[in-house]
Amino acid sequence: MEQKQLDMMERYIHEVVKRLPVAQREDVSLELRGLIEEMTKDGPEPSDALRGVLLELGNPADLADRYRGEQRHLIGSRFYDLYLLILKIVAFAVGIGMLISMGIGFAIDPPASFAVALGKVIGSLFSAFAQAFAWITVTFAIMERCQSFRKATQEEFVWNPDDLPEVPRQSALIPRSSPIASLVFLVLFFAVINSLPWFIRIANLDPSVLVLNPLVPAVFRRVLWLINLTIVIDMCIEFVRLYYGVHTKPLALISISLKAVSLGITLYIILGTGIWNPDFAYQIGQLAQKEFGAGTTVGKIWSAVPTILAVLSVVGYGAESVGSIWKAWNLQLPKR
Amino acid sequence: MNDQEQREFDKNLENLRLELRRGTLVLGVLSRLQRPQYGYSLVEELGARGIAAEAGTLYPLLRRLEAQQLLESVWETSGPKPRKYYVLTAQGKVMLGLLTAEWQEITKNMIGLLREE
Numbered sequence: 532m533e534q535k536q537l538d539m540m541e542r543y544i545h546e547v548v549k550r551l552p553v554a555q556r557e558d559v560s561l562e563l564r565g566l567i568e569e570m571t572k573d574g575p576e577p578s579d580a581l582r583g584v585l586l587e588l589g590n591p592a593d594l595a596d597r598y599r600g601e602q603r604h605l606i607g608s609r610f611y612d613l614y615l616l617i618l619k620i621v622a623f624a625v626g627i628g629m630l631i632s633m634g635i636g637f638a639i640d641p642p643a644s645f646a647v648a649l650g651k652v653i654g655s656l657f658s659a660f661a662q663a664f665a666w667i668t669v670t671f672a673i674m675e676r677c678q679s680f681r682k683a684t685q686e687e688f689v690w691n692p693d694d695l696p697e698v699p700r701q702s703a704l705i706p707r708s709s710p711i712a713s714l715v716f717l718v719l720f721f722a723v724i725n726s727l728p729w730f731i732r733i734a735n736l737d738p739s740v741l742v743l744n745p746l747v748p749a750v751f752r753r754v755l756w757l758i759n760l761t762i763v764i765d766m767c768i769e770f771v772r773l774y775y776g777v778h779t780k781p782l783a784l785i786s787i788s789l790k791a792v793s794l795g796i797t798l799y800i801i802l803g804t805g806i807w808n809p810d811f812a813y814q815i816g817q818l819a820q821k822e823f824g825a826g827t828t829v830g831k832i833w834s835a836v837p838t839i840l841a842v843l844s845v846v847g848y849g850a851e852s853v854g855s856i857w858k859a860w861n862l863q864l865p866k867r
Numbered sequence: 868m869n870d871q872e873q874r875e876f877d878k879n880l881e882n883l884r885l886e887l888r889r890g891t892l893v894l895g896v897l898s899r900l901q902r903p904q905y906g907y908s909l910v911e912e913l914g915a916r917g918i919a920a921e922a923g924t925l926y927p928l929l930r931r932l933e934a935q936q937l938l939e940s941v942w943e944t945s946g947p948k949p950r951k952y953y954v955l956t957a958q959g960k961v962m963l964g965l966l967t968a969e970w971q972e973i974t975k976n977m978i979g980l981l982r983e984e
Contacts, residue, residue, distance in 0.1 A: 559930075561942075562906065562951050566922055569907040588923045597927040 536581045540567050546591035551598055559598060606671045609678065613774060614671045617714075621663045624715040628722030629659050639730060699777040703858065707776070710769040717769065721762050728752055743814055745833075750806045757796050764793040783859035787852045794848045801841050892920060894970055896928065897963040900938060903952040929953050937962050 544563050548556040570587070571580040588594055606614050633652060642648040731748055768786045775782045800806060812833040868876065895918050899909055906926050913920045932938045937959035943950045955963060 555930075558951075561949055562926060565905070565948055565950055566907055566926065568948065570922065587921070594923050594927075597924065598930065600927065600931055 536571075539581060539585070540564070543567075543585050543588075543591055547595045547598070550592065550595035555598070604675075605668070606675050607678070610671055610674055614667070617667055617671075617770065617773070618664065620711055620714050621667060621718060622660060624718030625659050625663045625722070626656065627715075628719045629656055631719070632722050632726040635730065636726065699779075703778045705772055705776055705778060707773065710773040713769045714766060714773075717762055717766050721759065724758055724762075725755070728755070743811065743818070745808055745811045745836075746806050747808050750804055754800050754804050754806060757800055761793040761796050761800075764789050764796075778855065778858040780859045783855040786855060790848055790851065794844060797844050798841055801837050801844070807837055888919075891970075892918070892924070892928065893932070894963075894966050895920070896925070896932070897937065897955065897959060897966065900953055900955050900959070901963075903941075903954040905943070905950040905952050909953075932959070 544560050544567075547563065548559050551559060567581070567584055567588075570584040630652070633655060637648060642651065728748065728751065731744060768789050771782065771785055815833060895913055896909065899912055904912070906929060907922065909929075910920055910922050910925055913925075929938065929940075933940055933953065936956055938953045939956050940951050940953045943952050
């Protein structure tokens with residue numbers, strides 16, 4: 532073979548083996564080199580033969596696929612529909628959430644011109660969509676890997692028709708709208724809570740605006756990641772609900788235990804971080820005194836707010852847990 | 868059939884033929900490896916006997932069968948160019964026997980089926 536042909540052959544082989552595990556590369560290279568040389572020898576015109584041989588062997592990526600013997604994908608058919616659905620929900624919620632929070636931002640701090648505002652909106656939307664897309668994709672890719680790992684390790688697992696779950700009663704089905712609505716709300720909450728420090732900073736710039744902040748900004752910034760963590764946990768619960776689509780015992784147990792974690796964090800934020808601005812009671816009392824002449828009452832109510840919030844969280848958690856346990860254990864009974 | 872339908876039909880035919888042959892290729896390969904052979908000589912031998920096997924299919928298949936311990940391989944480096952020779956292992960021989968019996972059973976039954984109209 533001439534140098535030019537040798538080059539082309541090496542390029543082809545490289546395109547194949549670069550897609551294979553390192554341990555196999557040298558062996559496959561040797562094998563393919565031998566094969567291609569042998570095949571070109573049989574051709575009528577050696578200089579033209581190589582092209583024909585490579586065409587016969589086909590696209591290097593396809594050949595590499597055959598060597599690997601497995602389909603490579605990030606997200607398989609099992610999860611693909613759910614993946615698309617979640618992408619749509621999150622894109623919608625992120626879009627709305629960003630527009631709202633930016634709208635408020637622009638109202639407080641009007642942009643220099645329409646072009647500046649438009650640029651900001653497009654830029655922020657783009658980066659928010661990109662982030663949401665990346666996180667969802669990574670999550671699903673991990674789910675997919677876990678799934679194939681389970682398949683690989685549970686080869687001995689024998690499927691048994693007796694294990695088939697009962698067809699759930701209509702009343703046990705979780706309407707898709709319920710987790711979707713929760714997800715939209717959570718994404719909105721996420722967008723707003725994360726733009727709070729920014730609003731406050733901007734509002735503080737203008738001395739003529741009286742900023743009454745019930746929270747201590749420094750503490751708020753410090754615990755913001757904890758708040759986000761509870762939002763993420765709650766989102767996970769909603770994803771799981773969307774995935775199961777029916778009240779079951781495992782679903783009830785998963786969501787109760789995840790919610791317990793999120794409740795713990797919430798209680799810590801409310802009671803243990805000193806996030807509530809102690810001066811706020813005084814400030815609002817002053818204001819109320821001026822407006823309605825009932826300053827002390829308002830002040831007292833304010834000092835009880837953390838306790839009220841904590842009690843509400845615990846009661847809410849208890850009610851929801853009891854509800855999901857009841858649904859899981861009672862509604863799943865088959866209709867006979 | 869119009870052109871569109873004809874193309875569709877031809878594509879289906881091609882896929883079904885490929886599917887039908889795919890399973891038999893393993894048996895064909897195993898049957899030829901009771902003595903050591905390298906990949907391309909196998910392609911040629913199968914081709915000469917009317918079993919069309921593309922190198923791009925056969926080479927990966929040989930590696931897979933080796934990974935399943937039905938074949939073992941050795942690099943022959945004494946010749947002008949190195950060649951990888953494959954041959955049946957003891958397991959591979961047993962497998963060949965079992966698959967051959969299976970094949971005979973299938974052909975017998977299929978011939979019976981197809982003869983009946």
